[in-house]
Amino acid sequence: MAESDGVPAQPQPAPPQRVRPQGNAVVAVLSAWLVPGLGHIYLKRRLRGLAFFVLVMVSIFIGCRLEGNLYKVVPGQPLSVLATLGSMGMGFPYFLLRYGIHYQGNIMGAGYEYGTAFLLTAGLMNLLLTLDAWDIVRGKKE
């Protein structure tokens, strides 16, 4: 119809390619959150999952060596809720550190601020990995 009006038809943009969904979404997301990289390993991205595991664990290790703060909710400080949720993003390691070995940062430590940044970053990175696993299992990402 458009050509009959003298206007050439516009080429239609190709629809976004969807990769066939794979695996169980709940298992992928839960495993991705509990153990860094495990969601990717479950979705058969073994090398990438292993690399993510190493990166997140190294970040946690450095954060602990520097005696950084592993956030917990402090009454009267609403921002501590967000920080705690971010830290809990690291999954099982958070609960192991908090309740297993009763890790506590040292506010007097020279590396306290850096360590806190490393620990919080580890949690946030793992949250992104969880979302990435969700995208992969839904077929929105390769």
Place this chain on the structure above:
Amino acid sequence: MLSHFLLMVLYALIVSLFFTLLWRRGRREQIKLFLQIFLGMVGGGLLVAWLMYPFPSGPPAPIP
């Protein structure tokens, strides 16, 4: 372990490697993004440090 610069470089290395693996697949694209993030973080940190250089770093001077 407590060198500020070393820790900054280490942090930039971890974060840039993470986002490179998360966002890019091709080897050339990965190297390009890694360098962009890594150099951006380290260079940005040095730039901010240089801008703050004139400001005193010790405790505030006592009020006479």
